Amino acid sequence: MDVPPLVWTLTIAGIVGLLAFDFFFHVRKAHTPKLKESAIWSSIYVGIALLFGLGVLLFGGTTMGTEYFAGYVTEKALSVDNLFVFLIIMASFKVPRADQQKVLLFGIVFSLIARTAFIFLGAALINSFAWVFYIFGLILLITAGNLLKPDNHDDDAEGLVVRLAKRFLPASEHYDGDKLFTMENGKRVLTPMLLVMVAIGGTDILFALDSIPAIFGLTQNVFIVFTATAFSLMGLRQLFFLIDGLLDRLIFLAYGLAAILGFIGVKLILHALHENNLPFINDGEPVNVVEVSTIISLTVILGVLVVTVLASIFSPKGKAKNAVSGAKRHATEYLDLNYETDMAERDKLFARMVREEDQLRSLPEKYKRLIRNETEFMDLLRKAHAEHDEAQVRAANP
Numbered sequence: 001m002d003v004p005p006l007v008w009t010l011t012i013a014g015i016v017g018l019l020a021f022d023f024f025f026h027v028r029k030a031h032t033p034k035l036k037e038s039a040i041w042s043s044i045y046v047g048i049a050l051l052f053g054l055g056v057l058l059f060g061g062t063t064m065g066t067e068y069f070a071g072y073v074t075e076k077a078l079s080v081d082n083l084f085v086f087l088i089i090m091a092s093f094k095v096p097r098a099d100q101q102k103v104l105l106f107g108i109v110f111s112l113i114a115r116t117a118f119i120f121l122g123a124a125l126i127n128s129f130a131w132v133f134y135i136f137g138l139i140l141l142i143t144a145g146n147l148l149k150p151d152n153h154d155d156d157a158e159g160l161v162v163r164l165a166k167r168f169l170p171a172s173e174h175y176d177g178d179k180l181f182t183m184e185n186g187k188r189v190l191t192p193m194l195l196v197m198v199a200i201g202g203t204d205i206l207f208a209l210d211s212i213p214a215i216f217g218l219t220q221n222v223f224i225v226f227t228a229t230a231f232s233l234m235g236l237r238q239l240f241f242l243i244d245g246l247l248d249r250l251i252f253l254a255y256g257l258a259a260i261l262g263f264i265g266v267k268l269i270l271h272a273l274h275e276n277n278l279p280f281i282n283d284g285e286p287v288n289v290v291e292v293s294t295i296i297s298l299t300v301i302l303g304v305l306v307v308t309v310l311a312s313i314f315s316p317k318g319k320a321k322n323a324v325s326g327a328k329r330h331a332t333e334y335l336d337l338n339y340e341t342d343m344a345e346r347d348k349l350f351a352r353m354v355r356e357e358d359q360l361r362s363l364p365e366k367y368k369r370l371i372r373n374e375t376e377f378m379d380l381l382r383k384a385h386a387e388h389d390e391a392q393v394r395a396a397n398p
Contacts, residue, residue: 045235071228256308
């Protein structure tokens with residue numbers, strides 16, 4: 001179904017308007033969003049995406065509507081997985097908590113621009129070369145295999161983009177608010193804020209390499225591909241702060257995404273065989289194979305995600321890993337005075353760390369093996385307690 005230019009124009013204007021609203025009313029003034037704020041705005045953006053989907057279903061028909069929801073759910077799941085990497089990048093650059101919103105919004109805008117370019121490139125390739133479906137299918141199968149590797153989201157690992165940014169873009173040691181450049185010893189130099197944005201932007205491009213083939217495996221309607229991708233990215237900033245403490249608990253998410261991407265990869269290859277014109281496959285003739293409908297695709301995607309999330313939440317190992325990584329991260333954040341300068345927020349960080357310590361003490365012995373470099377880990381917690389005790393003494397004796 002062809003989408004009228006007016007609908008394209010209004011949709012793009014609406015998305016740009018939402019991004020502008022997000023910047024001017026939430027991100028422009030640096031602050032750490034509260035849980036209630038994040039929950040409300042996450043719900044609003046999900047609600048907007050669902051309402052848009054209902055509009056597609058009403059005016060575009062069942063096929064377009066189903067394709068939109070299948071694409072939206074898949075891209076949303078992939079974007080949650082991307083949050084793990086964003087968390088590692090911002091921890092690597094020690095981005096102050098209050099400035100993380102701006103970094104995330106930049107990442108969303110850059111990702112939307114990059115993926116839009118990939119979408120129109122992918123559409124042009126598909127229209128010209130049917131064999132592109134084979135390539136997209138193989139990309140997804142390889143990505144699914146990579147997701148099954150252990151320690152897929154290792155907190156101690158720095159990505160290639162991060163290492164390149166640090167190596168080739170030397171910057172000052174300290175942040176200057178949210179400025180990209182600052183003066184140091186009379187010279188204009190880069191700040192770590194610029195480096196982290198370069199790292200996030202470069203990583204976004206890598207994410208697009210599996211994200212776009214995945215949604216093209218569900219629909220070749222460019223309007224649906226674009227809108228499902230755009231709305232899956234909207235609200236990602238709020239979602240980051242909402243589920244920050246639960247990210248480490250989703251220990252089976254990588255397996256669920258591997259299953260989904262593998263399923264879509266097979267679906268793409270079956271479609272490629274159905275449209276085949278490669279001379280060395282069936283003498284260049286289409287192969288009579290079963291094609292997977294969009295309804296089945298949506299059912300499989302939702303089913304895998306529900307099982308994955310529930311298994312992660314109720315898994316004892318998931319609870320243990322969440323407590324270990326949470327205690328380590330919150331102790332590090334508490335000790336970093338640049339990360340969070342508001343004392344009320346710092347007290348909340350400390351309280352969360354103490355709760356996670358209590359959880360660690362009650363863990364069965366086999367789960368305590370999840371603690372890497374135990375001596376270093378315990379020293380970090382002791383330093384956080386010592387710093388908190390000193391802060392309390394200073395507050396009592398101003």
